Amino acid sequence: MHDDHQDQNNQSARHDHMPSKAEMTSPRRLEPLGEGYDELDRTLDAAVTAEARQAFASSSPPGLTDRLFEASIAALADHQSPYRFAPEADHQRPTHALQRLALAACMSFAVLGAWWLATSTDRMDSAQGPMFAEGPAVEVVLPQGTDSMNPEAEWAMLASTRGNHELDQLVALVATRDVGFADVTGDLTAILDAMQNPHLQAFDLEWSR
């Protein structure tokens, strides 16, 4: 009983603050001009206001507010609360299980993508590498006690003979017939000795034959 009475009081108090339709639609008092304007300004300002009221106050077509109300009232019902979802619409939202499944699928795709990228990078590296296979390093063992030059010295001799036309043939022999400089120089020395020593005619004969 007490609550009902209080509600009635509240309701009447609330309606006391409600503007009546007449109050809301009554002509407004135009903001007056300040002291910076002279009398002619005020007269002109008032004349413009009067003309505007005459011209536009009655310009609204009949039934305008009804049509405005009908056009917008449906939206009022739709937008009265930010939490206006109907309970039966909840099942249309994705469930937690579905969300987790989608997350797992995304993660799987990401992992697969990363794996594919990694393997394709390896393949590309191998494809862009040298065209010949690199075999194991072979150590050349020279017989001990010979007077042959070591391989580094041989290569140094070859390099130093480039551009020297007299030695081009010698370089070709050294490079293609597995003959060392020591062999060539030894044979050459023997030939020169035989040519200069008359007692070594056999060599000369053998050579000429």
Added chain:
Amino acid sequence: MSGLKSARAAAVGKEIIGTMPLDPDKTRLQAILRRASDGDEAAWREIIDAYGGRVYALLFSRCRNAELAEEIAQSTFCTVVTKISGYEELGKFEPWLFRIAMNRLRDEMRRRGRHAVPVAPEAFGGVVSGDQSRSHRAEDKDRAAALWGAIGALPEADQQILHLRHVSEMSFKQIAEVLEQPMGTVLARHFRALRRLRETLGDEGAL
């Protein structure tokens, strides 16, 4: 010289705003908006009754097309009603409403490749009360035509201010909020607009 006038107009405007009494309708409007934001159809009806005609009049004064003005008014109120939930009235409902309407009209005019048109002089003079003599009616019609012709010759920004003040009957503060311009700019433009009208009409012609 014009800068001095503008500064004086701005000072005058500040003085006006400072001495303006509080509007008792504000608390009423707050209550209605609160009810409307809760989905009260009667409250929404009151808002439309209060502002529908004013919004339409402003739009019509700017575009002179009754059909377009009503279409944009509908669009404006549909926009407002979708955003009114949770709206808290801090004295800016009117500027907000009229700004939406003005922006909609501007967008539509731009889409149609048109500009706001000054009201045709022949649109006035037919609403004078019937007890006036025929000569008085003709005189009023000529005066209205001259006045609106002179307003139509003003720059677009000045026309907007005059329409918002005299057709929508908004305060300078509200006009500044609608146009999103500083208060001093609005006051200076209004001052200049009145002086240009006086120059165009002649001091006697305006009276």
